[in-house]
Amino acid sequence: MKIDPNSPDLSAQIAKAIRDAIMSGDLLVGERLPSEAELAEQFDVSRPTVREALKRLGAQSLIRTQRGATGGAFVNRLRFEDAYGQQITTSTLLLSMNDVSFSTACEARYALERSVAELAAQRRTADHLATMRAEAHRQSQPGLTDEAFCASDVAFHRALVDAAGNPVISYQLAGAVEAMQPLMNMITFSARSRETIVGMHSQIADALQAQDGAGVDTHLGALADYTLTLAQSVMDARDSAKASNLTLAGAHVAP
Amino acid sequence: MKIDPNSPDLSAQIAKAIRDAIMSGDLLVGERLPSEAELAEQFDVSRPTVREALKRLGAQSLIRTQRGATGGAFVNRLRFEDAYGQQITTSTLLLSMNDVSFSTACEARYALERSVAELAAQRRTADHLATMRAEAHRQSQPGLTDEAFCASDVAFHRALVDAAGNPVISYQLAGAVEAMQPLMNMITFSARSRETIVGMHSQIADALQAQDGAGVDTHLGALADYTLTLAQSVMDARDSAKASNLTLAGAHVAP
DNA sequence: AATTTTCATTTGTCAGACAATTAAACGTCT
DNA sequence: AGACGTTTAATTGTCTGACAAATGAAAATT
Numbered sequence: 001m002k003i004d005p006n007s008p009d010l011s012a013q014i015a016k017a018i019r020d021a022i023m024s025g026d027l028l029v030g031e032r033l034p035s036e037a038e039l040a041e042q043f044d045v046s047r048p049t050v051r052e053a054l055k056r057l058g059a060q061s062l063i064r065t066q067r068g069a070t071g072g073a074f075v076n077r078l079r080f081e082d083a084y085g086q087q088i089t090t091s092t093l094l095l096s097m098n099d100v101s102f103s104t105a106c107e108a109r110y111a112l113e114r115s116v117a118e119l120a121a122q123r124r125t126a127d128h129l130a131t132m133r134a135e136a137h138r139q140s141q142p143g144l145t146d147e148a149f150c151a152s153d154v155a156f157h158r159a160l161v162d163a164a165g166n167p168v169i170s171y172q173l174a175g176a177v178e179a180m181q182p183l184m185n186m187i188t189f190s191a192r193s194r195e196t197i198v199g200m201h202s203q204i205a206d207a208l209q210a211q212d213g214a215g216v217d218t219h220l221g222a223l224a225d226y227t228l229t230l231a232q233s234v235m236d237a238r239d240s241a242k243a244s245n246l247t248l249a250g251a252h253v254a255p
Numbered sequence: 256m257k258i259d260p261n262s263p264d265l266s267a268q269i270a271k272a273i274r275d276a277i278m279s280g281d282l283l284v285g286e287r288l289p290s291e292a293e294l295a296e297q298f299d300v301s302r303p304t305v306r307e308a309l310k311r312l313g314a315q316s317l318i319r320t321q322r323g324a325t326g327g328a329f330v331n332r333l334r335f336e337d338a339y340g341q342q343i344t345t346s347t348l349l350l351s352m353n354d355v356s357f358s359t360a361c362e363a364r365y366a367l368e369r370s371v372a373e374l375a376a377q378r379r380t381a382d383h384l385a386t387m388r389a390e391a392h393r394q395s396q397p398g399l400t401d402e403a404f405c406a407s408d409v410a411f412h413r414a415l416v417d418a419a420g421n422p423v424i425s426y427q428l429a430g431a432v433e434a435m436q437p438l439m440n441m442i443t444f445s446a447r448s449r450e451t452i453v454g455m456h457s458q459i460a461d462a463l464q465a466q467d468g469a470g471v472d473t474h475l476g477a478l479a480d481y482t483l484t485l486a487q488s489v490m491d492a493r494d495s496a497k498a499s500n501l502t503l504a505g506a507h508v509a510p
Numbered sequence: 511a512a513t514t515t516t517c518a519t520t521t522g523t524c525a526g527a528c529a530a531t532t533a534a535a536c537g538t539c540t
Numbered sequence: 541a542g543a544c545g546t547t548t549a550a551t552t553g554t555c556t557g558a559c560a561a562a563t564g565a566a567a568a569t570t
Contacts, residue, residue: 051552052310056311059312059314066532067531068531068533069532070532070533080353086315087342090342094333094335094338098332100422105423107374107424108424115367119362166362166366168349168359172431173427291520292520301556303556320521322562324519324520325563326519326521515569519564520564523560524557524560526555526557533549534549536546536547537546538543539545
């Protein structure tokens with residue numbers, strides 16, 4: 001692919017050219033790219049420009065670099081674990097930067113999560129159930145901070161999603177589930193509401209253990225409704241003090 | 256945040272520091288970062304190193320840069336449209352680089368897509384229905400290439416997903432739906448199989464028009480089963496010639 | 511007052527240099 | 541010959557300094 005040397009985004013063009021080569025299969029996983037000096041010559045640019053292009057690709061985990069005699073830039077095998085982090089970062093920022101309402105985010109999360117109910121019920125292992133039971137138990141401990149409660153909630157739901165045994169689903173839902181956490185962190189849970197949530201979690205785990213997909217779906221739906229109600233009451237309390245919708249605009253990750 | 260000047264990944268550390276500042280809300284959308292020279296002084300590194308860090312952030316659409324007197328790097332409002340592209344790129348590469356089987360990807364796609372059936376049925380507008388009808392009609396035209404058929408298929412399903420009227424769901428599903436396209440492109444559709452698919456699409460559109468969420472779900476399930484069957488037959492045909500599973504390992508985007 | 515010119519600031523790019531790392535090639539000793 | 545240390549070449553990581561291009565603000569001019 002040719003680049004336009006008069007455009008002031010040479011490194012972006014070069015990054016795109018290499019990215020396209022990876023996507024099209026011209027560059028295979030593990031293959032070594034030409035050295036920075038060679039790339040600079042090929043694209044007729046300087047080495048810093050090439051390096052900026054490579055850093056762009058590195059930020060997307062498309063390549064990794066290695067120093068030394070046999071070093072260079074190599075096409076990286078994109079792993080699900082690597083992609084999780086990016087997916088969560090992007091999802092979180094999308095919610096907070098676009099004034100997505102709690103109800104919209106919550107609706108998306110539970111709608112997507114309910115889609116795994118049947119598969120998870122069929123395939124759940126003892127491990128998944130043990131994790132879910134352990135997290136539910138942790139959530140019932142008094143003295144747990146709201147942040148820790150939310151983190152445990154995320155762990156519970158991730159175990160449920162992973163129980164479906166489909167890495168593609170786990171990846172897609174990681175963003176939806178984890179991106180909700182900063183939003184959930186804005187809610188202070190009363191002891192009573194925690195009790196209700198833990199009870200629902202137990203029902204979900206029970207249904208999953210019984211391999212009752214419809215039951216998992218039903219209880220997830222109930223949890224979705226309850227979460228929305230809870231958020232609504234928080235929102236009403238804020239509205240009475242000051243007119244403001246509960247969005248993620250002011251929500252940020254814990255320091 | 257401090258950085259370790261002895262580690263050979265200064266630009267990655269600086270990018271992380273700035274990224275964390277954005278995620279935590281220390282840097283707000285639209286806010287201008289210090290100039291490259293100032294950042295270089297703050298982090299005690301050279302300007303090229305700062306630039307590499309900024310390019311990393313630019314690759315994730317976290318910042319945008321502007322030349323000139325009042326220019327600089329600004330925290331970018333991450334838009335859903337911007338994130339779609341990255342999501343699709345990442346999803347596509349994940350499938351092709353991890354030997355994800357057609358059945359796994361297909362299962363994920365339809366499981367997630369079925370989760371919008373109820374919402375889409377409730378909220379679909381005339382626009383969504385018109386798009387779906389138009390795409391179904393296009394798919395019935397003879398002489399359509401396999402690539403064009405698949406592209407139309409994607410457009411049909413995106414309209415269905417968008418009908419749910421939830422941008423978070425649309426974003427999450429963009430990856431799942433579009434990433435399947437290179438895989439679907441490996442299948443040659445017979446006139447008969449195209450006819451079957453178009454028929455199912457019509458049934459889905461009918462159910463959506465009637466706001467029958469359960470019907471949409473049922474027909475999507477049938478389409479999922481049929482697609483799997485179709486892929487299975489392609490796989491069997493290949494296996495008879497040469498032992499190889501049908502994965503996305505050899506699938507790539509059209510040139 | 512409006513318009514043009516100048517200027518300072520900032521990013522984009524380049525050239526050259528050196529340090530750090532790494533593996534291969536080479537020599538040396540047993 | 542083989543094991544072990546040394547040198548060397550290749551490559552990325554970083555720095556310094558420089559200039560071009562764009563851009564808005566300030567200054568000068570009409």
